[in-house]
Amino acid sequence: xxxxxxxxxxxxxxxxxxxxxxxxxxxxxxxxxxxxxxxxxxxxxxxxxxxxxxxxxxxxxxxxxxxxxxxxxxxxxxxxxxxxxxxxxxxxxxxxxxxxxxxxxxxxxxxxxxxxxxxxxxxxxxxxxxxxxxxxxxxxxxxxxxxxxxxxxxxxxxxxxxxxxxxxxxxxxxxxxxxxxxxxxxxxxxxxxxxxxxxxxxxxxxxxxxxxxxxxxxxxxxxxxxxxxxxxxxxxxxxxxxxxxxxxxxxxxxxxxxxxxxxxxxxxxxxxxxxxxxxxxxxxxxxxxxxxxxxxxxxxxxxxxxxxxxxxxxxxxxxxxxxxxxxxxxxxxxxxxxxxxxxxxxxx
Amino acid sequence: xxxxxxxxxxxxxxxxxxxxxxxxxxxxxxxxxxxxxxxxxxxxxxxxxxxxxxxxxxxxxxxxxxxxxxxxxxxxxxxxxxxxxxxxxxxxxxxxxxxxxxxxxxxxxxxxxxxxxxxxxxxxxxxxxxxxxxxxxxxxxxxxxxxxxxxxxxxxxxxxxxxxxxxxxxxxxxxxxxxxxxxxxxxxxxxxxxxxxxxxxxxxxxxxxxxxxxxxxxxxxxxxxxxxxxxxxxxxxxxxxxxxxxxxxxxxxxxxxxxxxxxxxxxxxxxxxxxxxxxxxxxxxxxxxxxxxxxxxxxxxxxxxxxxxxxxxxxxxxxxxxxxxxxxxxxxxxxxxxxxxxxxxxxx
DNA sequence: GTCTACATAGAAAGCGCTTGCTGTCGCGTC
DNA sequence: GACGCGACAGCAAGCGCTTTCTATGTAGAC
Numbered sequence: 146x147x148x149x150x151x152x153x154x155x156x157x158x159x160x161x162x163x164x165x166x167x168x169x170x171x172x173x174x175x176x177x178x179x180x181x182x183x184x185x186x187x188x189x190x191x192x193x194x195x196x197x198x199x200x201x202x203x204x205x206x207x208x209x210x211x212x213x214x215x216x217x218x219x220x221x222x223x224x225x226x227x228x229x230x231x232x233x234x235x236x237x238x239x240x241x242x243x244x245x246x247x248x249x250x251x252x253x254x255x256x257x258x259x260x261x262x263x264x265x266x267x268x269x270x271x272x273x274x275x276x277x278x279x280x281x282x283x284x285x286x287x288x289x290x291x292x293x294x295x296x297x298x299x300x301x302x303x304x305x306x307x308x309x310x311x312x313x314x315x316x317x318x319x320x321x322x323x324x325x326x327x328x329x330x331x332x333x334x335x336x337x338x339x340x341x342x343x344x345x346x347x348x349x350x351x352x353x354x355x356x357x358x359x360x361x362x363x364x365x366x367x368x369x370x371x372x373x374x375x376x377x378x379x380x381x382x383x384x385x386x387x388x389x390x391x392x393x394x395x396x397x398x399x400x401x402x403x404x405x406x407x408x409x410x411x412x413x414x415x416x417x418x419x420x421x422x423x424x425x426x427x428x429x430x431x432x433x434x435x436x437x438x439x440x441x442x443x444x445x446x447x448x449x450x451x452x453x454x455x456x457x458x459x460x461x462x463x464x465x466x467x468x469x470x471x472x473x474x475x476x477x478x479x480x481x482x483x484x485x486x487x488x489x490x491x492x493x
Numbered sequence: 494x495x496x497x498x499x500x501x502x503x504x505x506x507x508x509x510x511x512x513x514x515x516x517x518x519x520x521x522x523x524x525x526x527x528x529x530x531x532x533x534x535x536x537x538x539x540x541x542x543x544x545x546x547x548x549x550x551x552x553x554x555x556x557x558x559x560x561x562x563x564x565x566x567x568x569x570x571x572x573x574x575x576x577x578x579x580x581x582x583x584x585x586x587x588x589x590x591x592x593x594x595x596x597x598x599x600x601x602x603x604x605x606x607x608x609x610x611x612x613x614x615x616x617x618x619x620x621x622x623x624x625x626x627x628x629x630x631x632x633x634x635x636x637x638x639x640x641x642x643x644x645x646x647x648x649x650x651x652x653x654x655x656x657x658x659x660x661x662x663x664x665x666x667x668x669x670x671x672x673x674x675x676x677x678x679x680x681x682x683x684x685x686x687x688x689x690x691x692x693x694x695x696x697x698x699x700x701x702x703x704x705x706x707x708x709x710x711x712x713x714x715x716x717x718x719x720x721x722x723x724x725x726x727x728x729x730x731x732x733x734x735x736x737x738x739x740x741x742x743x744x745x746x747x748x749x750x751x752x753x754x755x756x757x758x759x760x761x762x763x764x765x766x767x768x769x770x771x772x773x774x775x776x777x778x779x780x781x782x783x784x785x786x787x788x789x790x791x792x793x794x795x796x797x798x799x800x801x802x803x804x805x806x807x808x809x810x811x812x813x814x815x816x817x818x819x820x821x822x823x824x825x826x827x828x829x830x831x832x833x834x835x836x837x838x839x840x841x
Numbered sequence: 842g843t844c845t846a847c848a849t850a851g852a853a854a855g856c857g858c859t860t861g862c863t864g865t866c867g868c869g870t871c
Numbered sequence: 872g873a874c875g876c877g878a879c880a881g882c883a884a885g886c887g888c889t890t891t892c893t894a895t896g897t898a899g900a901c
């Protein structure tokens with residue numbers, strides 16, 4: 146029914162071993178033989194059996210990419226960059242590797258389960274993107290899993306996630322704290338003193354780091370923070386919209402709203418506009434990430450640009466062993482403040 | 494070194510066969526035995542060898558999802574919906590399947606290569622999203638490949654792609670033509686007579702269908718189309734920006750611009766604003782897809798809403814055999830016109 | 842008390858491929 | 872002219888699992 150290596154061998158009048166060698170190209174095979182084999186492969190329309198070959202060779206060409214939400218361009222952009230480097234068809238690298246993009250939805254259990262699934266497939270490498278969950282128990286479980294993967298020969302790279310020491314993973318972390326600080330600093334310098342902050346979900350490193358950066362800036366300028374000025378939500382537009390209404394209810398005199406990311410900022414803009422406030426005349430708004438749509442907001446969003454494509458590409462190369470890991474196994478990637486139209490001095 | 498089934502069997506004092514049966518749960522095993530095995534699995538921290546199991550069982554739990562551009566939410570949303578239904582961890586379906594998201598970048602070769610890779614992995618199912626390339630030769634190659642996949646037992650589902658008869662694939666197509674017509678119809682009814690159209694890349698079914706819908710509407714209203722009014726570009730913001738400048742150069746008197754999709758429309762808005770035109774007072778703008786950010790454009794974008802999540806979910810279920818395929822193996826999914834602030838009658 | 846039937850466990854034969862080792866040539870070397 | 876060696880090709884032993892078929896024990900059935 147399905148054609149196997151042996152069929153090809155028979156047709157080409159060689160042994161299966163030879164066919165395998167031709168296909169893998171890591172053993173001297175006479176040109177004439179090779180051609181005969183290739184011809185047979187073509188005629189029979191032979192397709193290698195991946196599982197069988199993975200079993201025999203004890204290696205696989207699957208690479209796992211874990212993302213929180215594939216529908217979010219933040220992750221989509223990174224996934225795309227990673228994939229372009231791991232050597233799938235058309236990728237820069239040779240070989241033909243399959244990227245397995247796993248959508249965890251931010252759920253700890255799924256994260257773990259996907260890792261097990263990848264371990265089961267004997268993945269060649271795994272790249273984990275985005276912030277981590279801060280629950281101690283989950284973190285321990287994750288670290289143990291990562292350690293095991295690394296021990297089994299799977300290269301593990303973290304992209305935009307804090308280092309997990311002792312796990313053997315390489316980490317490319319984003320300087321969320323520094324970026325957050327710079328952003329709020331910018332607002333303070335413009336003259337803002339009452340700043341609302343829409344944070345992401347609690348218990349996530351990204352959320353905490355950005356929030357801490359924000360508070361660093363406030364503290365550095367001797368601004369005492371009102372607890373009412375911080376609201377937690379999800380990393381999406383809807384959440385930004387609702388959180389802003391809440392913020393406005395709590396303190397209608399806010400002159401600036403800093404959002405956990407650009408999507409949240411967009412929601413904030415919508416809420417502010419609906420409440421009759423002009424941006425940035427009445428209230429300034431700032432985002433984070435600088436996703437492609439941010440520049441199209443009206444006014445264009447002031448935000449912190451994270452080099453997602455570059456970081457993803459680098460993570461991909463490291464995962465493939467095509468780039469030296471950073472010294473100490475960790476590198477911090479900085480963001481860049483992009484000042485645009487959505488921020489201005491208060492009472493314009 | 495690595496723990497195998499046999500190790501678990503030895504530890505649990507049973508045969509490998511029994512361990513396998515416990516793990517697969519499709520054969521009667523006494524409760525006490527099962528527990529003993531499970532305990533051994535746990536103690537040894539055993540992880541099944543995916544390739545070995547796929548080889549022996551001649552099945553795999555991989556599901557391929559082909560997308561043009563994973564960084565584009567259009568595809569991200571569909572991929573996410575598909576994945577939530579194919580039964581990965583946390584998905585609605587049982588079992589633990591791994592979704593392999595393949596980024597073709599719109600390249601015919603990559604599309605084909607990925608399909609081969611998936612075939613090699615003996616994927617359980619494959620879902621192809623987005624429009625197809627219209628090149629006859631490529632289409633023939635694709636159809637042959639799909640046919641082969643289907644014959645090998647891989648379920649093939651097309652989501653947002655025209656049917657490929659004779660390939661055994663189930664198709665959920667978007668009614669791009671109808672949506673395009675409705676959209677332009679709306680503009681015409683508002684009084685527009687000089688409409689620019691920014692089409693997607695040529696040779697793609699999505700591009701052609703939407704454009705044809707546009708022309709259907711023009712024809713239905715006896716509006717003769719000026720060839721200068723159509724520009725082709727990519728499906729991204731940048732392209733929309735440039736195409737709009739070109740359109741304006743060709744005919745500064747246009748009163749409406751219809752874009753191939755929302756991203757393109759956003760670029761168009763930016764270009765129009767920069768040229769000093771107000772939206773919709775001077776020029777109306779319309780998009781397609783209704784991606785999440787469209788409602789946040791200022792003014793909010795008039796567009797055609799495509800039920801990406803619903804369609805993706807349905808495609809996922811069909812791919813998993815959990816939903817009856819539509820009669821004839823094909824169903825057309827309609828879009829819904831969303832009239833918002835970016836369109837109004839010409840000359841305010 | 843023997844017989845049939847069912848529930849459960851094991852033996853063993855692969856699944857299709859890779860690869861270490863073992864030939865077998867043909868040619869250059871002394 | 873015998874020998875050594877390099878270049879190829881083949882043999883065969885797995886890789887770790889699934890599954891058919893068979894064996895065993897036990898419980899009803901008569």
